[in-house]
Amino acid sequence: MFGVIMAGGRGTRFWPSSRKNNPKQLLDIIGPDSMLQMTIDRLKKINSLEDIFIVTSKELAPKIRKRVKGVNRKNIIVEPKGKNTAPAIALAALHIKKIRKDAVMAIFPSDHLIIGAKQFLKTLRSSFRVANKKDALVTIGIKPTHPSTGYGYIQYNKKEPLLKLNVFKVKAFAEKPHLTLAKRFLKSGDFLWNSGMFVWKADIFMEEMKKHMPDLNEIMQKIDLRIQQRKRFNDLWDSIEPVSIDYGLLEKSDSIYAVEADFKWNDLGSWSSIYNVSTKTKDKNVVRGTGVVLDGTNNLIESKKQFTALVGVSDMAVIATSDAILVVPKDKAEQVKDVVDYLEKNNKDELL
């Protein structure tokens, strides 16, 4: 089994801490090390993993090569341009199937929080077994704890006999739902959160891609030739239509299994998640760095240098860096993308 870490994300959700050249996966936002390094370290503990690959962007590759410990430099795969997850995974598959055609690849986001090393290993083992024995696409699902509107959902087939207690045949994928729908999902009991972690054989993936994404497959075959000839493939890559693995493949294939994770997971998708996973004061505030909340609850302060005082404010996230400050209600934390859009439109490159 080979590990593939997806580390091409731009990380706009953590502005102003995250920047174009310093996205979330390179920030030590939740632990002692960068999210990417923590992901690598987690995978290094798995004995059955033969090697680790990182897929990232041209812009981030130099920094990742310099910073990252424990990954062979030649295993850092560079996308000439961001084309969403399906092409990135296909590029990794080209590399891995060259090592061994039926090698299993396990794909991980570079910037999620995972608690429980043993449980993580156990879930991976189950996933490997299913991917190997069933020649199936395996997705790791998380048992929902609340009706989240921030995650995609996987519906599994209740009637299909279980392979094991925590392995299910997948019936359908659902994109981020509205609250009413999310509540229905939670109640019906046959939904899992889509974690963005996948396990499958490289050759099975290629077959499925050929079937469900023939255009991408065709370009990838040409790219494969170029790679063999040690030639650049930017022009071919440019012609790829961006598409997510969920939309391009998983929603269409009928050979998908879900393994329910044993570990605790949070995608850390916004400042609001950082609040959720952090230790709170008795007033339910989180102060990361220096600051105080007077007469207010449920706030997140993130400020390493400037002492940040909130007075009579609740449910707010206030993030300060040396050159920028963000103030956003926690439940609107996803809207931070609008700031990044604004900065792009107004050519404030120094803040991006």
Add this chain to the structure above:
Amino acid sequence: MFGVIMAGGRGTRFWPSSRKNNPKQLLDIIGPDSMLQMTIDRLKKINSLEDIFIVTSKELAPKIRKRVKGVNRKNIIVEPKGKNTAPAIALAALHIKKIRKDAVMAIFPSDHLIIGAKQFLKTLRSSFRVANKKDALVTIGIKPTHPSTGYGYIQYNKKEPLLKLNVFKVKAFAEKPHLTLAKRFLKSGDFLWNSGMFVWKADIFMEEMKKHMPDLNEIMQKIDLRIQQRKRFNDLWDSIEPVSIDYGLLEKSDSIYAVEADFKWNDLGSWSSIYNVSTKTKDKNVVRGTGVVLDGTNNLIESKKQFTALVGVSDMAVIATSDAILVVPKDKAEQVKDVVDYLEKNNKDELL
């Protein structure tokens, strides 16, 4: 007539911009120069003003001596300790009555916004005339434009024949009222805002002080002797009970007139006032410095260096300096004092 500028205020209301050694009167918070310098410049335009005195604290005196233009150094009167307005005014009266017993002193806060130089002059002339002819204590009142809960009120006697159209005999003083009461004041039509500007003869003031604040008067007589002997009077000053001129004298004397101001006035009592007097965007936001509001209205951003983004936030004041940030709903802006209290209690002197 002599001008007396009260410049001893600690200016906690404008934290984090105002600090112990840099209070509001020394900030260029609303114009090209400090509030104090703008006050001096306003008074310098009045030909009938013989000289200007500044009363300030021991802590601020060196900075004021250094920075201020147009005031004789020996006219900077230093309070050994802050004892509220009555003792400060009494100290100024001691100095002025030495120049000429029946000199008129006109007392001004150092940190208010006044718009309309001609109108200001006109109001002062009326006040001078009343103070001189009636041997009365004159207070300058502002016609209320809304039921403010942030100002004290002056009730005048409707029945008493007017001296002039804008001169009234004062019936009572009222402290900052609750909203219901403020609305009643506004409706009744015989209330003015208490501006904290006063005009009276030095000797009349001393007489009234003797009558209504005998303890203070006694100490001031002793201080007067010490000043004549060029001796320090810190020990005497220490024994003074702090009291405001409103509470100590104006509420008790029955020889008080109010002159209704012709000029536009704002005491700039909080960040909220800064919002009120500033030019707004079409979304009714005020951005002083660098920043943007997305999906929000009625906000104040004050940040010279850090780009400050508010997303989905309304009615908020966000103030950033190089070492501190304040986030407070505009209608709770007065609570910023709680932050200063917190910093004092927690010995964060570098932020005070």
